[in-house]
Structures are given as structure tokens and as C-alpha cells.
Amino acid sequence: MEFKISRDFIAQIEQLISENKGNELENLLQEIHYADIAEIMEELDDYEASYLFKILDSEKTAEILLELDEEVREKILRNLSAKEIAEELDELNTDDAADIIAELPQSKKEEVISELEDVEHAKDIVDLLRYDEDTAGGLMAKELVKVNENWNVLTCVKEMRHQAENVSRVHSIYVVDDEERLKGRLSLKDLLTTSTKTPISEVYIKKVDYVKVDTKDVEVARIMQKYDLEAIPVIDELGRLVGRITIDDIVDVIKEEADKDYQLAAGISQDVEADDSILELTRARLPWLVLALLGGFISVRVLGLFDGAMDNHPELFFFTPLIAAMAGNVGVQSSAIIVQGLANNTLSGSLWSRLLKEVTLSLLNGLILGVILLIGSHFLLNVNFMLGITVTVALLSVIVTASVLGTFIPMTLNRYGIDPALATGPFITTSNDICGILIYFSIAKMILGF
Amino acid sequence: MEFKISRDFIAQIEQLISENKGNELENLLQEIHYADIAEIMEELDDYEASYLFKILDSEKTAEILLELDEEVREKILRNLSAKEIAEELDELNTDDAADIIAELPQSKKEEVISELEDVEHAKDIVDLLRYDEDTAGGLMAKELVKVNENWNVLTCVKEMRHQAENVSRVHSIYVVDDEERLKGRLSLKDLLTTSTKTPISEVYIKKVDYVKVDTKDVEVARIMQKYDLEAIPVIDELGRLVGRITIDDIVDVIKEEADKDYQLAAGISQDVEADDSILELTRARLPWLVLALLGGFISVRVLGLFDGAMDNHPELFFFTPLIAAMAGNVGVQSSAIIVQGLANNTLSGSLWSRLLKEVTLSLLNGLILGVILLIGSHFLLNVNFMLGITVTVALLSVIVTASVLGTFIPMTLNRYGIDPALATGPFITTSNDICGILIYFSIAKMILGF
Numbered sequence: 001m002e003f004k005i006s007r008d009f010i011a012q013i014e015q016l017i018s019e020n021k022g023n024e025l026e027n028l029l030q031e032i033h034y035a036d037i038a039e040i041m042e043e044l045d046d047y048e049a050s051y052l053f054k055i056l057d058s059e060k061t062a063e064i065l066l067e068l069d070e071e072v073r074e075k076i077l078r079n080l081s082a083k084e085i086a087e088e089l090d091e092l093n094t095d096d097a098a099d100i101i102a103e104l105p106q107s108k109k110e111e112v113i114s115e116l117e118d119v120e121h122a123k124d125i126v127d128l129l130r131y132d133e134d135t136a137g138g139l140m141a142k143e144l145v146k147v148n149e150n151w152n153v154l155t156c157v158k159e160m161r162h163q164a165e166n167v168s169r170v171h172s173i174y175v176v177d178d179e180e181r182l183k184g185r186l187s188l189k190d191l192l193t194t195s196t197k198t199p200i201s202e203v204y205i206k207k208v209d210y211v212k213v214d215t216k217d218v219e220v221a222r223i224m225q226k227y228d229l230e231a232i233p234v235i236d237e238l239g240r241l242v243g244r245i246t247i248d249d250i251v252d253v254i255k256e257e258a259d260k261d262y263q264l265a266a267g268i269s270q271d272v273e274a275d276d277s278i279l280e281l282t283r284a285r286l287p288w289l290v291l292a293l294l295g296g297f298i299s300v301r302v303l304g305l306f307d308g309a310m311d312n313h314p315e316l317f318f319f320t321p322l323i324a325a326m327a328g329n330v331g332v333q334s335s336a337i338i339v340q341g342l343a344n345n346t347l348s349g350s351l352w353s354r355l356l357k358e359v360t361l362s363l364l365n366g367l368i369l370g371v372i373l374l375i376g377s378h379f380l381l382n383v384n385f386m387l388g389i390t391v392t393v394a395l396l397s398v399i400v401t402a403s404v405l406g407t408f409i410p411m412t413l414n415r416y417g418i419d420p421a422l423a424t425g426p427f428i429t430t431s432n433d434i435c436g437i438l439i440y441f442s443i444a445k446m447i448l449g450f
Numbered sequence: 451m452e453f454k455i456s457r458d459f460i461a462q463i464e465q466l467i468s469e470n471k472g473n474e475l476e477n478l479l480q481e482i483h484y485a486d487i488a489e490i491m492e493e494l495d496d497y498e499a500s501y502l503f504k505i506l507d508s509e510k511t512a513e514i515l516l517e518l519d520e521e522v523r524e525k526i527l528r529n530l531s532a533k534e535i536a537e538e539l540d541e542l543n544t545d546d547a548a549d550i551i552a553e554l555p556q557s558k559k560e561e562v563i564s565e566l567e568d569v570e571h572a573k574d575i576v577d578l579l580r581y582d583e584d585t586a587g588g589l590m591a592k593e594l595v596k597v598n599e600n601w602n603v604l605t606c607v608k609e610m611r612h613q614a615e616n617v618s619r620v621h622s623i624y625v626v627d628d629e630e631r632l633k634g635r636l637s638l639k640d641l642l643t644t645s646t647k648t649p650i651s652e653v654y655i656k657k658v659d660y661v662k663v664d665t666k667d668v669e670v671a672r673i674m675q676k677y678d679l680e681a682i683p684v685i686d687e688l689g690r691l692v693g694r695i696t697i698d699d700i701v702d703v704i705k706e707e708a709d710k711d712y713q714l715a716a717g718i719s720q721d722v723e724a725d726d727s728i729l730e731l732t733r734a735r736l737p738w739l740v741l742a743l744l745g746g747f748i749s750v751r752v753l754g755l756f757d758g759a760m761d762n763h764p765e766l767f768f769f770t771p772l773i774a775a776m777a778g779n780v781g782v783q784s785s786a787i788i789v790q791g792l793a794n795n796t797l798s799g800s801l802w803s804r805l806l807k808e809v810t811l812s813l814l815n816g817l818i819l820g821v822i823l824l825i826g827s828h829f830l831l832n833v834n835f836m837l838g839i840t841v842t843v844a845l846l847s848v849i850v851t852a853s854v855l856g857t858f859i860p861m862t863l864n865r866y867g868i869d870p871a872l873a874t875g876p877f878i879t880t881s882n883d884i885c886g887i888l889i890y891f892s893i894a895k896m897i898l899g900f
Contacts, residue, residue, distance in 0.1 A: 035676045043798070226485045228698055230680070248680070254701065259790060259794075262711060262712050263790070265786075266782045267779050273791060274787045274804070278811045278814065281787070285815060289776065293776060293822060293823060293826075296772030296776065297830055301831065303767070303771070310764045318750045318753040321746065322749055322750055324771045325746055326743060332716050333717050336713065337718065341723060344709075344723075348493070348725055368736060376747055429779070
């Protein structure tokens, strides 16, 4: 059922733009969803995208703005006057409008705000700009339906009708006191089945889930997921109802957080996409590579310490990549499970019980892998028995150490309030490489004596 | 605002259970959310958890069942008769009930189904069991509000009241024809502001997003996210409306998909959690480790090919872990960006343009890293100039190759319908290790000649 954007369709649009046929273009795009138009615009060049944007009406363009990639949006906005941008924002919910304003350069920001027509809307947007974007305050919208506990059902219904005009989807009706403090919520059903003179205070539900303006976005996501909420009210330091967050915003938070963890695990340090510029991609990728390279320097020095082995046991050096790779893989496995457990809040028990479990697990894995290595080194790699034993003992020790490090590092980072996902990817692989090689050659020195 | 489960609270509950004080326990848990009770039950032993479950009323326990970890749920269900399980399921929506039945052993499945009281409900559940769990059919619920295009507004409102009783949250009203084929949707507002005698066919919106029963769950998630939908109707092969999917189910799909990709990147091959048993964790982790070990065997053989270098250039072997690590890291970075781009559908352009970009990017990164290595090898590692040059040239070649492989492998897997995320983690690291070492020593042989 989804509209598929074809090469031909894009070509047709480009043709119409070059022939300056605005009306035909508008007809062609009439039935197309704004999310699809946004995708089409991302395929066009700057001039074409701006042209397309200007011929569409502002109800549609406002939604398109929201769907565009940040870069394309920036280009479009650069071609619009402050007044034109303000017109777009007047069509949007406060949270979306605030997000777009936050992306503007400082000077244009104020100009746009002063051009907003609806004063209440403008006030709400300015208010939202105060909050950090990764908190409940930064996520919430001002659009909500609220009633005073001292009203009766009749006043309530009237007021609600009025308020609901600005709210695209009513998820809940919130009840506040005279000081605007959140007291509870109201079910639509109760409201409709109660006598119109009944005071709200008698019918509302006093139990309501909420978050504070400074609650972290990932925490809001966790709470809404756990309690299966489609919307949650947000209160300020004084308990006053200041906004609400809906599930679609949370979907974005979950997606972004997952993408970020995935990228950290892969050694990519910024929020980048495959289609970003080479410079941006380099900025995201180079830092971890430099770190890994410096780690590599250390491994060169560590190997240098054991150059005495070169004369009698040169084959030892053939096994370094194998040992390093196993250490890296085991370490990443351990840390990934911990990082995911921390993110999903499914980690029970103490650090010590966790480490004990990890050691048991890695001993089991290590023994199985050790047997494979012992047999393989004899039959496939034709090394002598003592060397086989050496490498096998080293592998077992390295696996246990790597899994302990992989458990210990993220849990410790987390305890000190640092994102444990940093401990996945290159960081854990590099430190495990170095430790692994050190352990391997130390054991070899003990067994073979060089 | 979230209820925090303390050690003390758990101890208090355990105490009450051991003293067999069911009533006090019920009072204590009266105000606690079912999601929190599920968390509490996961902290208790089997007997305690079952005890707790049995004293609570079935409206609450049905929801608790849904929230429990699969393992704990299995234990609880094992202690319940088919009739008792059926009572729980009668409280649940069809999709949730079907999910729970699907987890039961075959013999108990039929028994439970035959005990379901509400025949319509039972029919719907059986119907849902036919679909694969990773398709729209497996995600959808049967509960929805639908009206016939031939009715008038009055009939419609009456019918809707009746239907809405079974639907916890009405997201949309769907319009069907006499053959139950989906024709469009109805806005509540239009329904309430139109004369009661108006035929529905005159007021309904003919444009409606939908998915087919066999659409993949990740595709449903993508469509709902893209078009900002809170619910989407599902049609069968004949275009008949058979169910609807709500955004909360999609949140789970997104979360699971992200977790799975993350785990694949970390070399964990099944859906496991930190709290799973050592055996389960081993099953998830060992396969990739065995693969990496076998890859290690190959790297030992490759190094063996170049043992001639041992005499004149032993330091070459000190650099193998560095080269292998860099190859691994670059490869994972490249493939992670591709895998994410494929998952988010943000990848434009052909394989060749993608490869060209990646080569440019890796040349840039490689040159910067090469300079660091050249300087570092001279000042920090004190190796001779020719060796420094050799290692630097090798690093640059290895980085370019690794990034090409990291781009090519996931894109090719994807083209053949294989999950590209398989190409992240150990698979890409291992193949890059081997290639990297081979390239490194080949270049060294060319430059230094041994």
C-alpha cells in the first residue's frame, strides 16, 4: 500500500520544475503523503527542492519540513524569510515547532519567534526552548486537554471542546487544581455517563502516571513502555502540569538510542548515516581508529618484550592474531550483553555475582574452544605438542580475562554515570588485544622458557 | 513517579507468603501496577510466584502474565489447569492471548482453546494462530471498530457503541463493504456532525493506509513510523479487513529488531539476556567463537607462509596484531553503517557509488592514520625507516580493502535476501583479519624482499 518513489516519477517532477509548470506539479503531488514528498525532495537538488516547497500549501509543507533530513531542511529554511518560516511553524504542534526553531541560527531564531502570529502558541514554543532536548521537557508538547477539579461536568465538556481544537489526538484528559498542579485524569466514558452537574472532583481518577520536566528521555521511554502508555503528562518542579509526551515521540527516542548504541559498538562516535558527507563520516570514524592504532603501538611494544622467543619458538608469533581475535570477540560478547542488560534494565544481582557467572560461562566456552584448538593445532596446523598445549592454556586464560574485562568495564562505567556503551567496540577490543597478547606470551614463557 | 521495588518490599511479600496471609498480601498489592507486580514475581521463587499469582484477581493476573519474562510465565502456566489458563486468556485481547497460547506445549494448547468461554473470542484467537509471528498477521489483534459503507450514520453509531466495548482504545473506525473488504476510514468528528440519516458511503475517507497479513513486521514498523500512524488496518489476500496493529506492538518490534542487530554485531546469535542460563548463553555465544577460532587457524597458516621473514625482519611479526586490529575495526565501521542504512531504508545510490565513496573515505582515513603510524613507528617504536614505510603502506592498503569488504559483504547479502546484520561482528572481523595479514606480508615481501 506504500507509495513507491520511482526514478521515472522523480524525472517527471524535475521536468515539470524545469518547465516551470507549478499547477501541474501541484496536481501531481495532491494525493501524495507528506512523508513521501519529503523523500522526493531529498532526491532533488537545492533549487528544485525549494521550488517544490514553495508551490505546496503551508499545511502540507509544515509536515514535510518535519520529515526532511536535517541538512535538507536547513537548506530549505535558508531560502525562506523569517515570516515564511513563522507561517510554517504556526501549523505545527509546539514541540515540533520548537525543535525546528532550535536548529535555526541564533539571529534568525528571534526574528522567526517575533513573526509567529498566534501569541499563545509563540509563548508555548519559547517556553519549550528552555529545556534540554534529551529530557521530558525537551520532548513534550504543550497541546493537551486539561480541566479544573472544581468545575462540574458541564463546564468541563464545554472547555474540552474548545481545547481539543488544538490537539490532534486526545489521549487523556488531565485534571489540575487552581494552581495548575496535576491531580489526576478523567476517563471520557465517566464524563459522558455522569450527570452534568457532578463536580469533577467526584469523578476523576486520582492515580496518574507522570514524569518531571528533567526526567531523561530514555527514562521516559522506559516508563511508557513498561506501563504501556500512549501518552504521559509532564509536571514541573512545583507539580504543575506543563505538557504531555506521546508515544510517537518515544518511538523516535528508542530508535535513536538503539542506533547510537549500535554505532558505539561499531566504533562510530557520532550520529551519522551512510548518506552523510565524507567529512562527517571521517569525523565519526577516525577518533576510534586513532585510539585503536595507539593501542596497536602498545601491542607492538608488548610483542617486542618477548623477542627472545623468536629464535627457538618462532611459531608462537603465528598465533598472536588468533589469540588477539579471540580475546576481542569474547570481550565484545560479554560487554554487549551487559550494555544491553543495563539499557533494558533487566540486570539483576551484584557485580560480583555477575562476574562469577561470566567466569563460569567463559571457562565452559574456553574449555570447548581449547579442545578444538588442541586438536586443530596438531592435525591442521602441525605444530608440536608442547606448543599446542601452550597456545591452548593461553587461549583459556585469555578468554576468561577478556570476559571478566568485558563485564567489569561497562558495569564500572555505568556506576560512575558514564555511558557503558562506550565500553563496547574498539575500546574493549583494543584493551583485550593488548591484555591477550601479554597473557599469551607470559604463559608461553613460563611453559616453554625462552 | 515510578514505583521502585525495594529489597525490603520483596522481603515483606515473602514473609506474608510464608505466613500464608493471602488477604494482607492482596491489600498490599492493591495499588501496585501489574507491570510492577510482574517484576516482583521475577524476584520470587517458583512457589512464591505461583502463590502470589493465585491470590490476585484474573483481570490483573492476565495483564501480569503478558509482562512476565517468557521463562517465568512458562513456570506459572505449568501450575495452572487448562481451565484456569483459559480464564486468563478470556481477559486479554486476541493478539496477546494468541501469543501466550503459541508458547504452550501442543497438547495443552488444544485443551486451553476448548476451555475458552467466549466463542467469538476463541475463533479469533485460533484464526490468529495461523500466522507467522513475524508478519502483520502475527502482530494484529482482531479487536477493532468497523462499519458497513451501506449503513447510515445512526446504525453506525449504534453498532460502534456495541463494538467499542471489546476494544480498549479506539484509534480508528474502518469502513468495509458487504464482502468485508476494506474501503476506507471514518473520522469520529464527521460522524458526530453529520445528520443521522446520511449514508456512510457519503462521509467516509476513501484513502486509508493498510498492510497485508503477510507483510513483514519490520516493514509494518517502518510504514507506521514513516506515516506517523498509531494504528493500521490489516487486510487478507482478498482485501478483507481482518485485524489491526497498534503502535505499542510496533514499539516492541523496533526494540527487538534493534537488540537483535546489536547482538549480531557483538557475535551473539540468539535472542539472549544477561539473566539467561549459562547453557543458553553458551549456545548463543559459542558458534561465533568457533567460527572466529577456525578463522584464526587460517591466519596461522597464512603467517606460516611468510616464515622466511623471521630471520631478517622479525619485527614484522610484532605488527601483525596492529594490522589485524585496524582491519577489523575499519571493516566493522563500514558494515555497521551499511547495515543501519539498509535497516532504516536511508541508503540511496548503487553498490558502485557506495563502494567509490567508501574507498575515498578510507583513503582519507588511511592517509591520516598512515602518517601517525609512520611518525609513531620512528619515534615511539624505534623501527628502521624501511620497515616503517612497509607497515604504513600495508596499513593504507589494508584499510581500503577492509572498508570495501565491509561495504560489499552486507550489500551483497542483502541483495540475496540474507540478513545483512550477519556480516557485522565476528564474521567481518575474522575475514578482515585474514585478508589484512595476507596483504600486509605480501606488501612486506615486495618492499623488503625476503
